[in-house]
Amino acid sequence: MLYLTLKFFHILLAITALGANLTYGVWIARSKMYPAFAPIALRGVKFIDDWIANPSYLLLLPTGIAMVKVAGYSFGTHWISWAMGLWALAVAAGYLGYTPALAGQIRAIERDGPDSPEAARLSVRGNIFAAILGVLIIAILILMVFKPA
Numbered sequence: 008m009l010y011l012t013l014k015f016f017h018i019l020l021a022i023t024a025l026g027a028n029l030t031y032g033v034w035i036a037r038s039k040m041y042p043a044f045a046p047i048a049l050r051g052v053k054f055i056d057d058w059i060a061n062p063s064y065l066l067l068l069p070t071g072i073a074m075v076k077v078a079g080y081s082f083g084t085h086w087i088s089w090a091m092g093l094w095a096l097a098v099a100a101g102y103l104g105y106t107p108a109l110a111g112q113i114r115a116i117e118r119d120g121p122d123s124p125e126a127a128r129l130s131v132r133g134n135i136f137a138a139i140l141g142v143l144i145i146a147i148l149i150l151m152v153f154k155p156a
Contacts, residue, residue: 010077017070024063025144027055031137035130042121049113056106064098090150097143104136 031052038048071091074080080087112129119125 010074013070013074013077017067017074020063020066020070021148024060024067025148027060027063028137028140028144030055038121045116045121046113049109049116053106053109053113056101056109061101061106064094064101067094085156086150086154090147093143093147093150097140097147100136100139100143105133105140108133108136 034048034052038045068091071094075082075087082088082091108129112126112133115123115126115129
């Protein structure tokens with residue numbers, strides 16, 4: 008029962024984190040359609056990222072570790088070690104790449120307007136990190152579901 012409870016919360020956290028991330032594209036697209044809306048939309052994305060998605064991603068580590076211990080798996084199991092390594096890369100890419108790019112983009116838009124070159128540069132940087140994060144998260148999902156040898 009403990010394992011199933013941990014698994015439930017682990018999956019709920021993953022759904023919450025990924026689901027929150029999937030909304031970013033909608034908010035960012037709307038900010039481009041309505042430039043006056045950009046500061047509000049991007050601040051909303053940052054709020055969701057800081058207070059919902061990122062905490063959920065961080066909490067995946069303790070629930071995952073607890074599941075490994077309770078189920079009697081080994082951290083040397085390839086799909087577990089690969090998933091944990093990819094998780095660490097994703098957290099680093101998020102905190103060191105995506106989040107600073109988004110914060111900088113918000114500052115640039117508020118200072119120079121939505122059409123500023125700095126905001127455009129940071130938007131591209133944020134999109135690159137978002138794509139990297141998407142690939143990492145999908146790879147982790149594949150490892151968790153298919154558990155390849």
